[in-house]
Amino acid sequence: MKQEKILIVGAGGQIGVELTLALRKVYGTDNVIATDIKEAHPLLKDSGPYAILNAMDAAATHALVKKEGITQIYLLAALLSATGEKNPHKAWEINMQSLISTLDLGVQEKLTKIYWPSSIAVFGPTTPTSNTPQQTVVEPRTVYGISKYAGELWCQYYNQRWGLDVRSLRYPGLISWKSEPGGGTTDYAVEIYHEALKHKKYTSFLSENTYLPMMYMDDAIRGTIELMEAPAEQMKTRMAYNLSAMSFSPKEIAAAIQKHIPDFTIDYAPDFRQAIADGWPKSIDDSAARADWGWKNEFDLDSMSADMLKHLKEKMLQTV
Numbered sequence: 001m002k003q004e005k006i007l008i009v010g011a012g013g014q015i016g017v018e019l020t021l022a023l024r025k026v027y028g029t030d031n032v033i034a035t036d037i038k039e040a041h042p043l044l045k046d047s048g049p050y051a052i053l054n055a056m057d058a059a060a061t062h063a064l065v066k067k068e069g070i071t072q073i074y075l076l077a078a079l080l081s082a083t084g085e086k087n088p089h090k091a092w093e094i095n096m097q098s099l100i101s102t103l104d105l106g107v108q109e110k111l112t113k114i115y116w117p118s119s120i121a122v123f124g125p126t127t128p129t130s131n132t133p134q135q136t137v138v139e140p141r142t143v144y145g146i147s148k149y150a151g152e153l154w155c156q157y158y159n160q161r162w163g164l165d166v167r168s169l170r171y172p173g174l175i176s177w178k179s180e181p182g183g184g185t186t187d188y189a190v191e192i193y194h195e196a197l198k199h200k201k202y203t204s205f206l207s208e209n210t211y212l213p214m215m216y217m218d219d220a221i222r223g224t225i226e227l228m229e230a231p232a233e234q235m236k237t238r239m240a241y242n243l244s245a246m247s248f249s250p251k252e253i254a255a256a257i258q259k260h261i262p263d264f265t266i267d268y269a270p271d272f273r274q275a276i277a278d279g280w281p282k283s284i285d286d287s288a289a290r291a292d293w294g295w296k297n298e299f300d301l302d303s304m305s306a307d308m309l310k311h312l313k314e315k316m317l318q319t320v
Helices: 014-027 058-068 081-086 088-108 143-162 185-198 217-229 250-258 273-278 287-293 301-319
Strands: 006-009 032-036 050-052 072-075 113-115 169-171 173-175 201-204 212-216 246-248 265-268
Touching: 006 014, 006 058, 014 032, 014 072, 014 217, 032 058, 058 088, 072 088, 081 088, 081 143, 081 185, 081 273, 088 113, 088 143, 113 217, 169 217, 173 185, 173 217, 185 201, 185 212, 185 250, 185 273, 185 301, 212 217, 212 301, 217 287, 246 250, 246 301, 250 265, 250 301
Parallel strands: 006 032, 006 072, 032 050, 072 113, 173 212, 201 265
Antiparallel strands: 212 246
């Protein structure tokens, strides 16, 4: 079997850092080239090959693919939901142009696989909000969601027209202790753990009963690799698979934290991100992913909270 050589574009983001480290364990350090537009994230420094690369520079990306003998690309570069609303034209340009260039490169260089993440942001206020199905009404109201849904259609098109093996997941909100949030509407669920340990209080930018689908990063990384390693014939959709683990509100995550930090308090000051969250599902039906390639989450709210607080506490002690 040919050795896979993987290029990760946007490795410095919330998903990219941990996915890079996980892929290096699977495929070998030298077989996973991490890139981003800026210097390497601290967790990636000295961990393996790294190059500065602008996802919008198609020629430079192509040159790197040729030079390194790349067989797979994980395109993670994007402007996320809250950040994208501040500059919608830039968000559309970055999110779409980088994808089209990568898909073209995949066809031209006959890459074995491409991974491109989608999001629950593809759904909108007309979508059924409870147990949102794999196939349903999709009318996103943010530029991030619009770009992700358009991207899903492009991925499907390239697969149907050129046989390109493109795979994708609709991530829910992702929670991690290793890397910082990247400007998303679900970021409160990361910030709250930091603030609980530092100040024992948190002001949520979402209202107390705003339910959103969430997932611990460990599950998301494992799910991504399992998707990419599954046989092609098991891929029943060439858009993006719904992926889910749990669903909770700011009030419920606060209660989970209070089991470990009893004097932690929370208050609420909803901002512009509340309107974004109100247009998203409260829970996701990921039965297609479970049936087609065996997806199964390992963490729930309580086990995630315990793990988050344990690791963040250790991390804070190391920086003192």
